[in-house]
Amino acid sequence: xxxxxxxxxxxxxxxxxxxxxxxxxxxxxxxxxxxxxxxxxxxxxxxxxxxxxxxxxxxxxxxxxxxxxxxxxxxxxxxxxxxxxxxxxxxxxxxxxxxxxxxxxxxxxxxxxxxxxxxxxxxxxxxxxxxxxxxxxxxxxxxxxxxxxxxxxxxxxxxxxxxxxxxxxxxxxxxxxxxxxxxxxxxxxxxxxxxxxxxxxxxxxxxxxxxxxxxxxxxxxxxxxxxxxxxxxxxxxxxxxxxxxxxxxxxxxxxxxxxxxxxxxxxxxxxxxxxxxxxxxxxxxxxxxxxxxxxxxxxxxxxxxxxxxxxxxxxxxxxxxxxxxxxxxxxxxxxxxxxxxxxxxxxxxxxxxxxxxxx
Numbered sequence: 470x471x472x473x474x475x476x477x478x479x480x481x482x483x484x485x486x487x488x489x490x491x492x493x494x495x496x497x498x499x500x501x502x503x504x505x506x507x508x509x510x511x512x513x514x515x516x517x518x519x520x521x522x523x524x525x526x527x528x529x530x531x532x533x534x535x536x537x538x539x540x541x542x543x544x545x546x547x548x549x550x551x552x553x554x555x556x557x558x559x560x561x562x563x564x565x566x567x568x569x570x571x572x573x574x575x576x577x578x579x580x581x582x583x584x585x586x587x588x589x590x591x592x593x594x595x596x597x598x599x600x601x602x603x604x605x606x607x608x609x610x611x612x613x614x615x616x617x618x619x620x621x622x623x624x625x626x627x628x629x630x631x632x633x634x635x636x637x638x639x640x641x642x643x644x645x646x647x648x649x650x651x652x653x654x655x656x657x658x659x660x661x662x663x664x665x666x667x668x669x670x671x672x673x674x675x676x677x678x679x680x681x682x683x684x685x686x687x688x689x690x691x692x693x694x695x696x697x698x699x700x701x702x703x704x705x706x707x708x709x710x711x712x713x714x715x716x717x718x719x720x721x722x723x724x725x726x727x728x729x730x731x732x733x734x735x736x737x738x739x740x741x742x743x744x745x746x747x748x749x750x751x752x753x754x755x756x757x758x759x760x761x762x763x764x765x766x767x768x769x770x771x772x773x774x775x776x777x778x779x780x781x782x783x784x785x786x787x788x789x790x791x792x793x794x795x796x797x798x799x800x801x802x803x804x805x806x807x808x809x810x811x812x813x814x815x816x817x818x819x820x821x822x823x824x825x826x827x828x
Contacts (some may be wrong), residue, residue, distance in 0.1 A: 473605070473648065473677070474722055476809045479747060480817070489743050490818055494789050496549040501750040501761050502542070503559035504568065505533040510561065510587050511623030512611075514656055514683045517559060517765065527765040530560065532753040536567050538774070542751060543571060545780040547578030553604065555583040557761070559753050563590035569598060576602055585609065585652075587622070588632040591639055600642035607650040607679065608636055612659055613666040621658060633673060640674025651675045655725055656683045660699035667710040671719045680707055681724040687803045689735045693727060700727055736802055742795045743814040744807040749783070757782060759795065762806055 479485065479498075488495040506517075507530060517528050534542070546554065554575055556562035563586055565571070572595070575582050581604045588608035591599075599606055610632060612618035618629040640649050651670045655663060663680065670678045685695045703725060711721040742759070750758040752765060755775045763769020771791055772782045782788055797805070805811075 473650075474679070474724070476813055479744070479810060479814060482747075485747060486817065489746060489814065492793070494746060494784075494792065496551055496783065497747055497749045498551065499553045499555070499748045500546060500551055501748065501764070502554050502556050503750065503752040503764065504539065504556060504562055504565035504571065506530045506558070506560040506753045507533065507564045508558065508560040508587075509564055509589055509624075510628075513621060513623070514654060514685070516684060519685075525765065526767060527754065527756070527770075528559075529754065532559075532755075533565065534751075534753055534755060538755060539567055539571055540574065542774075542779050543574040543578060543580075545778050546575065546580055549780055549783070551580055553581040553583065555585060557585040559764075561587055561590065563595060569595050572598055572603075583607075588635050589624075589628060591632075591635045596635070596639050597642065600639055600645040600647050603647040605648040605650060606639070607652050608632070608675075609652040609654065610636075610666070611652070611654045611656070613662040613669055617659060617662070621656070633669075636673045636675065649674070649676050650722075651678045653678055653680045654683050655680060655696075655699075655703055657695070657699065660703050663703050663706040664710045667707075667714060667721060671714050676718065677720045677722055679722040679724055682726065684804060696727060700725075735804060737797050737805070737808060737811075739811065739815055740796045740798050741793070741815075742797050742801070742807070742811060743818065744810045745792055745795055747810075748807070751779060757788075759792075760805075760807060762804055763801070768800055 482498055485495060485498060506528060517525055519525060556568070562568060562584060572582050583603060583605045584599060585607050586609070588610065591606070591608065610618070612621050612629070615626050615629040619626050622628070636651070639645070653663065653666050667678055682696050684692060686692055707721060707723050707725060711723070715721060745759045748760060749771070750761055750764045751774070752758060756773050757771045757779065758764045758766070758769040759771060760769065771788055774782055797811070
């Protein structure tokens with residue numbers, strides 16, 4: 470079975486591997502593009518609006534990439550040979566007034582497009598465009614009934630039905646080539662309804678569900694304390710649902726892990742971050758950040774593109790020095806989505822050339 474969530478994808482890009490090995494900075498493969506910080510939901514566990522999490526440090530809800538700057542960014546990404554763009558938050562990407570034009574512009578540049586969304590606006594032209602030409606769309610829902618959904622997301626009681634209908638219509642688009650996933654962030658409140666959510670997801674026509682735990686703190690012990698009371702019960706629901714529901718058209722992607730068992734994702738020994746040269750974040754404040762785990766933070770800031778283009782910033786000596794000086798053992802003592810990828814890349818680059826044949 471082909472894996473969508475695979476830490477070894479980078480090894481299919483030989484030019485990037487060669488540049489990493491020789492210390493050259495080449496264009497990123499993938500861009501996380503956050504076009505707006507406005508959002509039509511108010512999720513209580515949103516990492517960008519939780520003042521106890523550092524991702525809210527530079528977050529301003531009014532920020533949005535101007536239309537002309539977005540056109541410039543799209544042209545730059547095409548010229549630079551960037552392979553893929555994921556629209557994400559910040560805010561809700563589909564609140565961005567130029568989203569359809571932006572997607573079409575990227576597709577015209579032969580850049581693959583994906584979307585992370587709450588699904589409330591996944592309808593009409595943008596839904597049709599993504600269903601037929603997008604690589605994947607993942608809808609964050611996180612509740613299995615209207616009442617729980619409304620409480621978790623700070624929305625009205627009818628929003629749940631609207632999102633479910635949007636998901637069903639998207640899944641049933643006759644010309645759909647786009648992979649449709651749902652995202653379930655497990656919280657104390659929804660921990661008893663994981664099985665019901667997975668059953669509902671398959672019924673709506675989703676191709677898969679990604680299950681992960683809520684992050685309530687930058688400290689792994691505090692996350693562990695939060696998840697521990699319901700961890701085993703949730704894992705049992707995931708196992709049972711996966712065994713019963715998984716087939717050729719539906720799968721459960723289990724990313725629900727106890728932080729204490731992944732302490733290395735918070736404290737790491739290596740002193741360089743090769744993956745920062747593979748993926749970058751362009752945010753609604755027109756700043757560029759190292760990754761999604763450091764977006765809207767001063768420590769993750771690579772520079773601003775308000776008065777220069779993304780291409781100019783990426784190719785600047787200042788950015789080059791910053792990326793190559795990035796020390797994860799000192800600067801990234803928090804959750805790191807790229808940790809496993811960095812371990813694999815460092816293993817690859819640090820292998821003794823004289824012993825490569827002894828596989």
